[in-house]
Amino acid sequence: MAGMARSPRIIASIVAVALIVGAAAFAVVWRPAIAAIERPSPASFDPAVIKRGRELAALGNCNSCHTRQGGQDFAGGLPVPTPFGVIYSSNITPDPETGIGQWSEAAFARAMMTGVDREGRHLYPTFPYDHFTNVTDEDDRALYAFLMTRPPVHAPARPNELMFPLDQRPVIAGWKLLFLRGETFRPDPAKSAEWNHGAYLVDGLAHCGSCHTPRNALGAERASAQFAGGEADNWRAYALNDRAHAPVSWNAESLYAYLRNGWHPDHGTARGPMAEVVSNLSTVSDRDVRAIAIYMADISGAPKPESDRGAVLAQVEPASAQADAAGAAIYAAACASCHESGRPLPYGGVNLALSTAVTSPDPRNLANTVLSGVAAVAGERSPIMPGFADSMTDAQVTSLLNYLRARFSKEQPWTGVEKTVADARRSQTALLQSSVGPRNAPADPSQRDQP
Amino acid sequence: MNAPVILDRRRVLQGGGALIVSFSLGRALAQEGSPAGAAPKRPGSLAVAPYLDSWLRIDADGRITAFTGKAELGQGFKTAFQQIAAEQLDVPFEAIHVVTADTQLTANEGYTAGSHSMQDSGTAILNAAAQVRELLIAQAAGRLGLAAENLRTENGAVIAPDGRRLTYGELVAADLLHVQAQPQSKLKDPASFKIMGHAVPRVDIPAKVTGGEAYVQDMRLSGMVHARVVRPPSYGAQLVECDSAAVERLPGVLKVVRDGNFLAVIANKEFQAIKAMNALAAAAKWKESQNLPKQDDLLNVLTGLPSQDSIIFERSDPSVSGQKTLEATYTRPYQSHGSIGPSCAVAHFVDDAMTVWTHTQGVYPDRQAIAEMLRMSPASVRLIHVEGSGCYGHNGADDVAADAALIARALPGRPVRVQWMREQEHAWEPFGPAMVTKLKASIDGGGRIADWNFAVWSNTHSMRPGNAGTLLAAQHMAQAFAVPPPKPLPLPEGGGDRNAIPLYTFANARVVHHFIAAMPLRISAMRGLGAYHNVFSIESFMDELAGLAGADPVEFRLRHLEDPRGRDVVEKAAQEFGWKQDRKPPPGRGYGFAFARYKNLAAYCAIASEVEVNSETGRARLLRAVAAVDSGQVVNPDGLTNQIEGAIMQSMSWTLYESVSFDDTRITSIDWQTYPILRFDAVPDRIDVHIINRPGQPFLGSGETGQGPAAASIANAIAHATGKRLRDLPLTRKRIKDAIDA
Amino acid sequence: MMTLKVNGQDNQIDADPDTPLLYVLRDDLKLNAAKFGCGLGQCGSCTVIVDGKAVLSCVTPLVLLKGKQVTTLEGLGTVSAPAPIQRAFMEEQAAQCGYCIAGMMMRAQALLLRNPKPTDAEIRAELQPNLCRCGTHMRILRAVHRAARLMDTADASANARSGQ
Structure with missing residues (x-):
């Protein structure tokens, strides 16, 4: 092990x-x-x-x-x-x-x-x-x-x-x-049984903090910054505490639906390492997923007033004059055909005003998604997004990301986007090269016994 | 367009020889009805179009053209027909040019469907070519003053013993071939075949792998414009409001066409048409209704609808009775044809005449329907078949042809190309119907099936044109045409009951067809029709019964199978697979077997398969399949192999993954995200096809024979691997995992 | 107006910058090989090569293509002088309806350009984005293997010639 x-x-x-x-x-x-x-x-x-x-x-x-x-x-x-x-x-x-x-x-x-x-x-x-x-x-x-x-x-x-x-x-x-503190889980008697079951799973077996909690210089999770956001496989693992960047605040219901189904209309689709997590969670008992959702909703604190879906969507303005013109053209031509098609999620592409990838402090996840897309899950209904690694240069992806940040969020522009894009392209290439094929790929037929 | 697709009549006449003159359109059309009289039945489609020059023409310069009323759909029969004609005429393969379905040039052979092309059209060309050869020999005998027996043919000429030769071109004369075919032909001895029975490279492939013009999608007529349809969001939706003024001002837009609920836009360039379509769709307001049944409860939906019930087979032997009994219910969902290229057509309305280039499977019936829709005489409507993307049955081809015709009439003089979008094809194509089968059987003390009860619930499996009311455009127009009442397709071929009657011999048997007239979803013919599910049910149940009898599945089948050709394919597939009784597969794997003769009268097919099931995820993968097929006299072995390989792969995809999804109002499987099909990670390691050739025997259609056996073979292998029997299609990862975990 | 290099030739294109490459190829340049399959980047029928990489032309707008080189199946060879990949598909009879085949060939060609000796698993993984409905997959795989061998032979003989 x-x-x-x-x-x-x-x-x-x-x-x-x-x-x-x-x-x-x-x-x-x-x-x-x-x-x-x-x-x-x-x-x-x-x-x-x-x-x-x-x-x-x-x-x-x-x-x-x-x-x-x-x-x-x-x-x-x-x-x-x-x-x-x-x-x-x-x-x-x-x-x-x-x-x-x-x-x-x-x-x-x-x-x-x-x-x-x-x-x-x-x-x-x-x-x-x-x-x-x-x-x-x-x-x-x-x-x-x-x-x-x-x-x-x-x-x-x-x-x-x-x-x-x-x-x-x-x-x-x-x-x-x-x-290694070697502690074992102790329930909080002030909380509900569901909350405690969720806490037990989240802090124990599900080890959510491994990715979502930042680590100190010696690589241990920082207890004081639990769920403040970390990283996994060259993806940003978003903050899950009260500093979360999700445009629409999470609550127990939306967390439950997201963890259960892999997507939520207010947040979009899980991808990167989180896609594997929700794929696994789709097979476990309802009680476990609900408990996780209840605990994590509590961790993330009370919803912020300005972050309900209607308010978030209302604040999106048409591209401003300062917006990146090249990025705007790329968005209109390559992205809007799905993301503004009005198709029901998870198959249409989320309205990017709802995407944490756009409001996140760094653009890495957005860069990863634009470059790699979302591959089909063999034989199952699943969202597909084409990757643009082979059709966009780093400069083009950078323009697009800058535009998306300006158009769909109220956050400050990102810095160092081009470097993030270049890094994302490199790490994606490394990832692709290390895999020998799709999941469940065929065995070598010459090794097969005849009946 | 280039010559291979449309034979321009004037061009033919210019270069023509005497025979061309003899072929008049009037005569060809006069053949549309079946010929009167009680003459003995002519072979294949010669029965409906008996004149030899409907099938073959020879120019004075020796060029030979073969005509078929069937449509090449990627099955490769165009190449096979060329082989047949060349073989029987004793000319090189390259000397023949084949012209496919065109209401102005070819015989009316109805639909290209039901694996009939080889049986009907191939047989007609086979006999016509043999008879033309005889006529040419007779003509030469007359000219040379020699007895016909002394003459032989070779390389497009009749040759006398003294070496004198007369080419076919020299021999043709007015009306020589404008004679009715004889019921019997002097066919060549199969042992002497040089072209038939050999793997000939397909004639259409070079263009397809070099970017040549190969499909109706590739047509670019002079002055052609592009149109897109805006379809309603759901069945029966009514267009309430549509302000199209802004759309009409968009760049390149020529016209918005609205007729009732039919809405379309024409533009100069293709992408302009797409943008205009999106704008028009946004402007259109529809009123929808919640009419769709519950997707997850098709068993009760179907069996709860009123049905016309008929006993289609019954056999009784009171002396035999069973001891152990099994019952099982199998279901199949609605499934999509899922053509990779959405349907497309080009129409041109000029001088009150309509020409439509289409990948329809029936140029004549579709012409009938389009003429009715346009309220024109069929004589002023011409349909020309041009290949499209593979259709596997009745997809959007006829509908888009009707769309194009309706739009082109609104813009006379300009050829209009209409291309459906992906979501239109997925949402509006007529699906393969959902089905339910209930089986019950008993085993006697000797391990034989003593009685067999089979009941199938299904819609019709053909809502093909002929009537305008079958076409979406006609249903959506202001003066709408009503959908014609569905009819069960008659046996012996059948529709929902196709292959419902087992080929096995049981002492007591009863087969009931519950024909359901109501069609909650739009449906029509999909490769194999009812045979896919009926064979899946019968052959799954045979394995269940073999288990009950403690018998090996292959041996158990042979125990009940008398048909010698059926036994041959079963034994061949088992032997080539390495099938052994009490075989033990490696962990996680299973072996499966299944057999059927398509329609009980076309090609025989047996398939053995090895499947691996991942017990953690439930994912099943076909590792290898071995098929044995008997389709009578083989014309192009590689073409046949390609068809069977394809049937196995496609049926595997249907069987493991596919179901149309819908909510109470709309179809929700509208693309490849929502209607996933086989991708390369699921492709087997190998597929082997073994052909049992039957020289001199009639052609047996084989394009659909693999669908049912492949499904059951895979299902049986999954049951073998997991110990769990799945009876509801598709056998998805989730269903397999749930069964394993149960 | 924009200059677009396709199959080695410069073309002046008069189309909006948001026009997907697919429609430029089919409508403006009258090329047949790249096919409309879904327009959503889900099926691979429209695959062409841009600067050596397999790209879905239906979701690649003109605005991304400034200064890039586009290659379509037409640019590889002809019926009389087929490229190795085209010869391989003909020799393996790797088509039924053939609608998906041009896209398959272009993706395979891009693979062979960067990996001249792919394993079977690598070919399958590469072709994962491309759909075939007729079930021609076994032949497509064989054809790609054959193309790799043909290219290898062609390279070897070219090297031998240049060595003389």
Whole structure:
């Protein structure tokens, strides 16, 4: 379960940690191995527990990191390029040799609680055990039951390609000493049961803060700035607290609909890493999603008076004289045909006055969306937006973004847009090159047995 | 337009030989009714158009033209017809030029539908060519003073034993071919075939891969203008208000056409027309009504509508009775043809005559309907078929042809090109009808099906033109034409009950057709008609019954199948697939099998497939399929293979993904976001098609034979992989996952 | 009026800057290959190559094309002198109705320009945006593989010639 880095900053912090605690005591570092077991028979698990485990795995978004593009579910191998090298996610199918087939439930629970694998090796903190300490034993048991009943896949972990000293796992122990609080979730008796269930999920298994909370210089989430906005896979993870930039304020109902369906008429469609999250949430129980929505709505505070849909749409003015003329022409020709078509969402393209991508403090998500578009989900009704990476230059995208900011928001113009666009184009290219094909891509037919 | 598409009559006459003169339009039209008399039936479409010169003409310079009233839709039969004519005439393949459906040039062969092209038109050309060859030999015998038996043909000439040769061009004379065909022809021995039965590259592909003019969409007539229609937002919507003044002032706009609820705009350039269409749509105010049924409850919607019920098959043997019984209900949603290119037509109204270039499947019936709509005589309306994007049945082709005609009449003298938009094609095309089947059967002690009950609920499967009321434009005009009452298509081919009667032999059997007249959604013919769902139901249920009997699915089918050609394709597909009893697939995979003979009288097809199901996501992927097909005498094996491959892929897409969506008022599946179809990530690793050739046997239509077996084969493989039987189409990821998790 | 370079030739185009390239190609330049399929960037029928990249011409307005080079299927070769990709599609008989094929070929051509030896998975991933309704996919895949081989052979023989 060598977690994969969602952010190069984490790696950077590990370097720093390495210097600080370079001489950490052996006792701090050393963890015993837990004895290997025979893989338990799938029939030995209670089907109801497995079913709950499936939902919990979806809530935890486990498949996003532990499944590579074109690979088999939970078999790991997702490469993440970082400035310090590449980290590969691990195989968490019950294959005895290459997965967690020999792990006992105790070994699994230890990994969740302390970030140590069965053999006693420290796991990279990008496997978010700083959140998983909150997960109850009961839920760990259900997750274990679910994972141990998946089809085992023989998929040896690819060694991480990290530079020294990051490839030395004892370094991680130092990081834990500083930042792993090992707390477990404590309900707030002043709040409702739903609120508390939501808090349990959000701060625990769903590990929302991993992306949505900013990190300090050493790569740990800043407790004082919880949900103030972070980053994931070169996307901005928007602030979810009372400093959120959504033009229309979120509430429990809209959050619920968004998390359940992947889109909301006042906010548009989830994309980037959030698209995977809502895709998973579409499979879990209603109760879980509603609880998350109730808790997060409370976190985001009371709606601002000027941010109801009518008020937001009313403030959009026709392009002003100062607006970027080239951007205006591009918008009219390339974007308006869908975004102003009047088609019902999620298929028409949101009115950009409602888009957080336009009001966000930085234009990265907008740049990503314009460049990459939204790809079709195979065989399912899903919004499609063509990407413009191959038809627009950086200068053209920059013009467009400047225009959208001026036309559809009241915020100050962005600075450094052209650089953001260039970075987005580069990171998008890296992302595309690292994937070997679409999800569920075919196996090599020559490897197939005849019946 | 270039020659391959429209044979300009004057051009033909200029370069023509004696025979051309003999072909008069009057005579061709005189053939439209079926010929009187009780003569023995002529083969194929010679029965309706018996004159040989309706099918073949030979110029004095030896150029040969074959005519077909059928429309090339991408099936490749134009190439096959050229092979047939060349083979039987003993001329090189390149010597033949094929002209397709044109009300001024070709015979009335009705619709290009039901996998009839090879059977009807191919058979006509086959026999006509053989008989023309005989006539040419007889003519040469007369000229050379030799007995016909002593003459042979080769490379476009009749050759005497002494080496003297007379070319076909030299032999043709006035009216030589203007004779009625004989019921019997002296066909060549299949063993001597040089062109038929061989894989000949299709004649249309070079233009299609080099940007040549290949489709009606590519037509650019001199002075042509562009029009767009603004369709109502929903069925039955009434145009309440439309101030078009501002639209008329837009750049390039020539005219706004309004006739009742029919609204369109004409502009000089195409994108000007699109902008004007958007402006016009914004200006139009409609009154809509909530008439659509519940999309998620089609089972009750369909079975709750009044139906005309008929027992279409019954067999009884009281001595046989069953011991174990199974019942199952299968459903199919409305599905779209989903042509990649939205429908398009060009119309030109000049001197009170209307010409329409169209990708209709029936130039004559569509002409009838358009003439009625325009209140013109059919004689002054000409329809010329030009290829469009693949249609797979009755898509928007006829409707856009009517749109073009109505708009062109408002702008006489200018050719008008009308191109439907994506959402218009998706929302307004006549869908493949939803269907329900209920099956019940019992197994006797010996593991045989003792009794079989099959009931199907469905609309008609053809609302094709003939009547103006079938056309959207005619329905929307101020003086609207009413939709004609739907009729069930008669057996043995049938419509909703196509392939409802099993080809298997059961001691007791009863098949009931519940024909539903009411059509909550606009529907018509879609590839396979009822056969797609009926075969899916029968062949899924056969697997369920095999399970009940503890039998291998292939062996169980053979147990009930007497037809030897049917048995052959079943055995061939099983053998090529590597089918073995009690076979165990790798984890997550399943094997499936299915068989049908299309319409119980066209081509035979058996398909074995291997499917992988991802138990986490529910996503099913066809890994490989092996098909065996018997379509009688094969003309172009590669063309046939291409058709079967395509049928499997398309049916897979229908079966796994596709359903029309709608709310209580509007169709909501209006593009590829809302009506997803197969993309490349779902393409199998391989598809193998094995042809069982039957030299000398009649052609059996094969364009639709794969649809049903592919669906059931995949469904059976999914059931094999998951242990769960899915009976509601489409077998979506979500449905599979829900079944796995249940 | 704007100058647009298509298939190596400069054209003076008299169309509004918001006009999608597709209509300029079809209406102004009378080219057939790029097809209208959806106008929404969902099907790939209109795919052409702009500066070496596969681009959906139906959602690419003229305003984006200043100074760029557009290549359509017509610009690759002719029936008598087909480009490798065209030869490959003919040899594999990779069409039924053929309406989607020009777009498929242009996307494949762009892939082969940047990756002369793509794997099967790479070809499938590349063609994901393009729809075919007839079910010609198996042949299309074979044709792209064949085109890669033909291009390779053509390159090899060109190198051999230049080496002499």
